[in-house]
Amino acid sequence: MELFWIFAVLGLGTFLPRYLPLALWGERELPLVIRKILVYVPVAILTAIFVPEVLMPEGRLFLHWSNAYLVGGLITVAVMLLSKRLLLSSALGIVAFALMRHFS
Amino acid sequence: MSQTDTPRGQLAAGLRTALPFLASAFPLGVIGGMLGMASGLSAGHTFALSAILNSGTAQFLATRLLQEHASTTVILLTILVLSLRMVVYGLALRPHARGFSAGWRLVLGFGLIDAVFFAVIERLKQPANARHWRWFFVGVSGAMYAGWLLATAVGIGLGSALPETMLKGLDFPLVAMFGAMLASTLGDRKTYAVMAVTAVLAVLTNGMPYHVGLLAAALAGASFGAVLDWLQQGQTVAANVEG
Numbered sequence: 001m002e003l004f005w006i007f008a009v010l011g012l013g014t015f016l017p018r019y020l021p022l023a024l025w026g027e028r029e030l031p032l033v034i035r036k037i038l039v040y041v042p043v044a045i046l047t048a049i050f051v052p053e054v055l056m057p058e059g060r061l062f063l064h065w066s067n068a069y070l071v072g073g074l075i076t077v078a079v080m081l082l083s084k085r086l087l088l089s090s091a092l093g094i095v096a097f098a099l100m101r102h103f104s
Numbered sequence: 105m106s107q108t109d110t111p112r113g114q115l116a117a118g119l120r121t122a123l124p125f126l127a128s129a130f131p132l133g134v135i136g137g138m139l140g141m142a143s144g145l146s147a148g149h150t151f152a153l154s155a156i157l158n159s160g161t162a163q164f165l166a167t168r169l170l171q172e173h174a175s176t177t178v179i180l181l182t183i184l185v186l187s188l189r190m191v192v193y194g195l196a197l198r199p200h201a202r203g204f205s206a207g208w209r210l211v212l213g214f215g216l217i218d219a220v221f222f223a224v225i226e227r228l229k230q231p232a233n234a235r236h237w238r239w240f241f242v243g244v245s246g247a248m249y250a251g252w253l254l255a256t257a258v259g260i261g262l263g264s265a266l267p268e269t270m271l272k273g274l275d276f277p278l279v280a281m282f283g284a285m286l287a288s289t290l291g292d293r294k295t296y297a298v299m300a301v302t303a304v305l306a307v308l309t310n311g312m313p314y315h316v317g318l319l320a321a322a323l324a325g326a327s328f329g330a331v332l333d334w335l336q337q338g339q340t341v342a343a344n345v346e347g
Contacts, residue, residue: 013180013183043302048319049218077287089280089284090277
């Protein structure tokens with residue numbers, strides 16, 4: 001029974017932060033400053049997720065060609081910039097990562 | 105592109121878009137199910153947690169904290185901090201949800217996860233999709249949700265059958281997807297500048313607990329982009345006045 005309540009609380013804790021910004025304040029428009037910042041939110045959040053994952057996979061900086069996360073990540077980004085094809089670029093990055101893992 | 109902006113067309117496009125994301129997230133979902141079992145939760149509870157949260161990060165964290173017998177307050181606060189990023193996603197989708205009913209907002213809120221947000225924001229760049237994009241959202245998030253539940257079930261079935269060394273590196277497919285999405289958001293010089301600033305800040309703040317650094321770095325980087333816009337506008341105005 002205790003677990004039930006923990007789950008309920010956790011469910012609301014993940015749901016409300018996603019739901020309330022969409023639902024509160026009716027149709028009112030957001031302040032201009034916030035709208036200006038939101039333009040750059042996708043690139044900024046993706047950078048903040050991706051860069052530490054590849055530069056510090058174990059929690060500390062690992063700037064070396066033997067870092068499979070870094071090599072695989074760089075290949076993915078480079079292929080994506082050149083080809084604009086999501087599946088192709090992530091597949092090549094994953095293959096490079098797997099090869100490095102296999103032969104290290 | 106002459107994509108038909110009908111509910112059915114958007115739903116189909118959403119399902120198609122979800123496939124690569126689904127394939128990348130699947131291994132993590134399996135690990136999530138295995139970790140749930142390893143933490144002492146029953147199969148039913150592990151599955152329920154996955155179904156209620158619909159958030160991989162929150163699920164991983166919750167299982168770990170439950171295993172460590174952390175108090176509910178600590179778990180909840182952790183999850184709230186983790187979900188701050190979702191607040192930003194919700195705010196960004198808000199202008200596009202004009203006139204949506206309360207029910208639709210519930211659907212958008214529950215289905216909103218990283219991959220879904222970026223897929224939808226990319227889709228909304230084309231004004232031709234504006235009318236029925238909610239069905240695209242249903243397609244992407246519905247497929248992701250179903251796939252994640254399936255992955256959880258597979259993980260529960262495997263239990264702790266696989267040794268931990270085999271699980272290392274299974275997070276990379278999703279990392280690669282985020283890298284590819286990052287590359288697709290890069291355009292003019294300002295986006296590169298935002299990326300550079302955010303990258304440095306994110307590495308510097310990586311030690312902060314519960315991904316607080318991630319959010320702080322991202323907000324600082326995005327604000328930097330807005331400042332660049334503002335400076336550029338100022339220059340254009342000045343040039344016009346002088347000319």
